[in-house]
Amino acid sequence: MTVPRILIVGGGFAGMETARRLERILKPAEAALRLVTPYDHQLYLPLLPQVAAGILTPQSVAVSLRRLLRRTVVVPGGAVGVDPCAKAVVVRKINGETTVEHYDYLVLAPGSVTRQFDIPGVDRHAVGMKTLAEAAWIRDHVISQLDLAAASSDRAERETRLRFVVVGGGYAGTETAACLHHLTTAAVRRYPGLDPSLIKWHLIDIAPTLMPELGERLGARALAILRRRGLDISLGVSVAEARRDTVTFTDGRTLPCHTLIWTAGVAPSPLIATLDAETDRGRLVVRPDLTVPGLDGVFGLGDAAAVPDLAKGADAVCPPTAQHAVRQGWAAAKNVAATLHGTPRSAYRHRDLGLVVDLGGLQAVSKPVGVQLTGPPAQFVARGYHLGALRTVPARMRTMTNWALNVLTGYDFVRTGLTGRPATLKDFERPDAYLTPDLVTSHTAPGTTD
Numbered sequence: 247m248t249v250p251r252i253l254i255v256g257g258g259f260a261g262m263e264t265a266r267r268l269e270r271i272l273k274p275a276e277a278a279l280r281l282v283t284p285y286d287h288q289l290y291l292p293l294l295p296q297v298a299a300g301i302l303t304p305q306s307v308a309v310s311l312r313r314l315l316r317r318t319v320v321v322p323g324g325a326v327g328v329d330p331c332a333k334a335v336v337v338r339k340i341n342g343e344t345t346v347e348h349y350d351y352l353v354l355a356p357g358s359v360t361r362q363f364d365i366p367g368v369d370r371h372a373v374g375m376k377t378l379a380e381a382a383w384i385r386d387h388v389i390s391q392l393d394l395a396a397a398s399s400d401r402a403e404r405e406t407r408l409r410f411v412v413v414g415g416g417y418a419g420t421e422t423a424a425c426l427h428h429l430t431t432a433a434v435r436r437y438p439g440l441d442p443s444l445i446k447w448h449l450i451d452i453a454p455t456l457m458p459e460l461g462e463r464l465g466a467r468a469l470a471i472l473r474r475r476g477l478d479i480s481l482g483v484s485v486a487e488a489r490r491d492t493v494t495f496t497d498g499r500t501l502p503c504h505t506l507i508w509t510a511g512v513a514p515s516p517l518i519a520t521l522d523a524e525t526d527r528g529r530l531v532v533r534p535d536l537t538v539p540g541l542d543g544v545f546g547l548g549d550a551a552a553v554p555d556l557a558k559g560a561d562a563v564c565p566p567t568a569q570h571a572v573r574q575g576w577a578a579a580k581n582v583a584a585t586l587h588g589t590p591r592s593a594y595r596h597r598d599l600g601l602v603v604d605l606g607g608l609q610a611v612s613k614p615v616g617v618q619l620t621g622p623p624a625q626f627v628a629r630g631y632h633l634g635a636l637r638t639v640p641a642r643m644r645t646m647t648n649w650a651l652n653v654l655t656g657y658d659f660v661r662t663g664l665t666g667r668p669a670t671l672k673d674f675e676r677p678d679a680y681l682t683p684d685l686v687t688s689h690t691a692p693g694t695t696d
Contacts, residue, residue: 250277250586253335253349254318255325255517257283257311258291259568260355260548262637263575264582265318271583279318282325282337282347286311289378290636292568293645295418296604297381298388299425301652304378306644309637321347325356326679327520327686330541334690336681346690351543351582354530355575356515358549358566359675360508367488372413372508373669375422380674384507386664388426391505393661395444396437406502408444411493413485414509415451417459420468421604422509423449427477428606432657447477450495451510452484459565460601464611467620471609484510508671512566514550516680526552526563534593536578545582547574547594556595568635569599602628 252268254261265281272279287308296302311320323339325347335347360374373387374380388410395407410430412423427447434442449472455462456469456479473479480495485506487494494500514528523538524531529552530538536553538544547553549566553574564570573596581591600614604625612624612631619627629649636642672678681689 249275250350251348252277252279252351252353252582253347254279254281254353254355255283255328255335256355256357256515256548256550257281257285257288257320258355258357258548259288259571260357260575260578261353262288262311262314263572264353264355264547264578265315267576267579268582269315269317271579272586274317277351277586280321280347281311281315281318282321282323282335283311284322284324284340285378286320286322287378288314288637290568290632290641291376292417292421292635293632294375294378294381295421295425297378298375298384298422299429299606300385300657301425302645302648304382306641306648307636308378309641313640314637324676324679325517327681327683327689328352328354328517329686329690330521330523330544332687332690333543336686336689338679344689349543351585352545353578353582354517354538354544354546354550355548355571355578356517356550358512358514359516359677360671361511361513362508362671363484363510365485365488368485368506368508369672370670371488371490372506372671374671374674375418375507375509376512377674380669382662383664383669383674384422384426386662387505387669388430389659389661392430392433392437392440392659396439402502404440405444406491407504408440409446409448409501409503410505410507411448411450411501411503412507412509413450414511415449415453415456415479415481416509416511417457417601417603419449419451419507419509420457420472422507423447423477424472424475424605424609427472427475429657431476433659436659448480448501449477450480450483450485452482452496454482456481457603460603460611460613461618464613464618464620468603468605468611471605471611471620475606475609512549516677518550520681520683520686522683529563534595535581535591536574536594537581537591543585545578547571547578553594556593557597564594564596570596572635602631604628 327336530546555562610625
């Protein structure tokens with residue numbers, strides 16, 4: 247008999263956990279496991295702002311998939327189209343070769359991309375915080391701005407170089423602004439020629455409150471901490487236009503700057519649009535057991551799927567968080583195995599364990615299992631949570647060592663040459679790489695070579 251083929255698309259939290267659990271649940275002879283991902287690592291996104299600030303090395307948050315997975319074959323490339331009728335996925339490998347992966351069971355966990363809202367100039371002059379490359383580029387860029395400001399004798403040029411704008415008042419944007427502000431504040435001691443008052447960090451968001459998921463009290467506390475440290479926070483405001491050296495806000499202000507970091511939410515992977523399936527705000531509609539209605543053998547989870555949130559009641563869907571993605575991966579693995587064995591599947595249900603937000607230094611706000619914490623106790627909980635969530639002992643050891651070194655020795659200000667040219671969201675996330683449905687069909691039609 248032919249061994250059933252289980253194809254997993256996406257090597258993030260959801261996809262990696264699905265593969266990992268399937269290796270434990272299924273015997274080698276029961277199924278062939280393949281994972282399609284453009285990266286050879288599972289990225290721990292919540293700590294990416296600390297990579298951008300230089301607190302952590304990239305290896306601390308990038309866990310090798312080949313270390314984590316023993317039997318799953320990693321296909322190095324990105325899925326650019328899905329043909330459910332042919333039970334095939336079109337994959338563009340990292341060397342540019344296009345191939346077709348056939349499946350008996352498909353787990354779709356392609357994740358998300360940065361949402362841009364079609365604002366003029368954002369696609370050309372903003373950089374996101376979704377990939378390891380973006381975090382490394384941002385660190386180099388920020389240090390370059392410090393060096394360029396120190397080298398300039400023109401005050402206006404120095405002001406422009408030392409003004410930084412972060413768009414998005416969610417967790418990613420707030421932590422990015424907080425950690426990088428902490429970095430540039432520490433830089434003053436190493437750049438005696440710079441006027442500390444010229445370093446300006448602006449955090450803006452269209453929402454009326456900062457990180458509304460934290461609740462009114464903790465959100466207000468986080469806002470107060472950041473403003474006291476000197477960050478300029480504007481709520482109810484967004485970007486109207488971005489140019490090479492200016493950013494215009496919707497309230498009419500135009501700020502000269504060379505740094506625009508875009509963290510204003512995420513959109514489901516464009517891969518979902520290649521399927522002929524129902525979506526909810528771009529996310530793939532799935533049943534509580536993570537199966538996709540009308541598509542045989544297809545499961546959807548993670549940021550790209552609208553998974554019913556049974557813990558919150560009717561019509562609620564799970565937010566696109568790492569916590570849900572991990573646990574949906576566990577549930578998907580169990581349900582794929584149940585389908586393979588002909589046993590009943592179970593619905594995904596999970597209550598949120600809480601939230602942690604690192605504000606740099608000893609400052610943080612946390613809400614573990616509903617308990618509201620601020621300051622050092624919150625930071626202790628936040629870092630303990632992250633250590634527990636990292637998937638390997640080497641990653642935990644690297645992270646703890648980096649934290650200790652940062653406390654003992656402070657920041658280093660070293661440019662590695664990554665900013666030889668401007669970078670854009672398109673450079674890192676490649677939203678234009680996906681096929682149209684008719685092109686998907688042409689790749690998977692009978693007689694087409696794999």
